[in-house]
Amino acid sequence: MMMPSSVTQYNGHIYGNFPSYYDFNPSGKRTELLRGVLVREVLATHEKSAFGYLDVGCNDGTLTYDISRLISSALPEGTEVVTTGVDIDPVLIERAIKQYPTREQITYEWKSGDILDGILSENGGESAYRPSPGTLSLISCFSTTMWLHLHHGDSGLTAFLREGCKWLKRGGLFLVEPQENVSYKKANRRLRQMKVVGEKDDKSDPNPTVHQFDLENLSLRSENSDVTHRIKEIILGEGFVEIKIDFERKDGDGDGDGDGDGDGDGDGDRKDTRTHWNRRLMLFRKN
Numbered sequence: 001m002m003m004p005s006s007v008t009q010y011n012g013h014i015y016g017n018f019p020s021y022y023d024f025n026p027s028g029k030r031t032e033l034l035r036g037v038l039v040r041e042v043l044a045t046h047e048k049s050a051f052g053y054l055d056v057g058c059n060d061g062t063l064t065y066d067i068s069r070l071i072s073s074a075l076p077e078g079t080e081v082v083t084t085g086v087d088i089d090p091v092l093i094e095r096a097i098k099q100y101p102t103r104e105q106i107t108y109e110w111k112s113g114d115i116l117d118g119i120l121s122e123n124g125g126e127s128a129y130r131p132s133p134g135t136l137s138l139i140s141c142f143s144t145t146m147w148l149h150l151h152h153g154d155s156g157l158t159a160f161l162r163e164g165c166k167w168l169k170r171g172g173l174f175l176v177e178p179q180e181n182v183s184y185k186k187a188n189r190r191l192r193q194m195k196v197v198g199e200k201d202d203k204s205d206p207n208p209t210v211h212q213f214d215l216e217n218l219s220l221r222s223e224n225s226d227v228t229h230r231i232k233e234i235i236l237g238e239g240f241v242e243i244k245i246d247f248e249r250k251d252g253d254g255d256g257d258g259d260g261d262g263d264g265d266g267d268g269d270r271k272d273t274r275t276h277w278n279r280r281l282m283l284f285r286k287n
């Protein structure tokens with residue numbers, strides 16, 4: 001896909017930078033599902049007086065804020081949580097800065113930029129986010145892997161996952177909510193319906209510099225490759241173990257798939273291992 005010159009230039013939110021995201025995917029639903037396992041694992045693995053948390057693709061910071069508070073409430077009194085939220089959309093980060101300033105025992109650092117800038121050698125720049133290896137206690141990446149994958153390909157997604165694994169300390173936690181195979185086609189369909197992108201080489205393309213994503217070039221996600229499974233394999237390959245998440249489901253609605261069309265993408269898994277948008281939440285601990 002060819003890139004627009006500015007993240008916010010087009011109305012189609014081609015990075016998944018939806019401005020009212022938490023109106024249709026409320027943060028509280030995922031926080032509640034994760035409460036039990038996060039409290040248990042954070043307590044089991046935490047040793048020092050500060051807890052470094054990174055949320056990749058933090059949008060306007062709402063879920064990042066809720067998860068930070070959950071962690072802070074689980075840790076011994078006096079433990080400082082240092083939360084960094086990174087998002088490619090500067091308008092969303094401006095909102096996060098206004099909505100969620102540092103308070104009490106949680107320090108918030110909101111950064112706008114592409115998370116891959118600090119990872120891929122061709123990008124870089126002084127402001128790119130580059131934590132030191134072995135320093136973070138928790139990284140979360142909720143519903144963002146597909147956007148990293150669509151814009152940076154197999155190598156970009158793989159580089160992000162491997163680098164994230166390095167940033168974590170021993171005992172650190174990697175929490176991932178990946179979009180599944182079906183979401184990729186839906187992302188293209190949505191952009192076509194919104195007339196943000198056109199078919200390749202389509203002369204009636206409403207914006208000839210932006211084309212739909214070329215899914216053929218992605219081998220981690222293909223007819224024979226389940227991207228969720230491949231993401232898990234990459235993280236496990238970096239010396240992590242998977243932690244089973246036991247959801248305490250209270251909401252009872254499990255038929256969405258996060259694409260707003262209500263048709264779900266279930267593959268027969270029990271609903272109680274998925275979010276209300278029928279997405280998998282996967283948690284890994286570094287050995």
Ligand SMILES: C[S@@+](CC[C@H](N)C(=O)[O-])C[C@H]1O[C@@H](n2cnc3c(N)ncnc32)[C@H](O)[C@@H]1O
Nearest residue numbers: 015016017057059087088114115142143144147
């Ligand atoms: C679908 S939203 C998910 C928001 C939030 N993580 C959640 O699940 O509640 C995806 C977010 O990832 C951000 N994003 C996409 N590509 C990114 C990149 N390369 N670096 C940083 N953020 C990115 C978008 O701007 C958007 O806010």
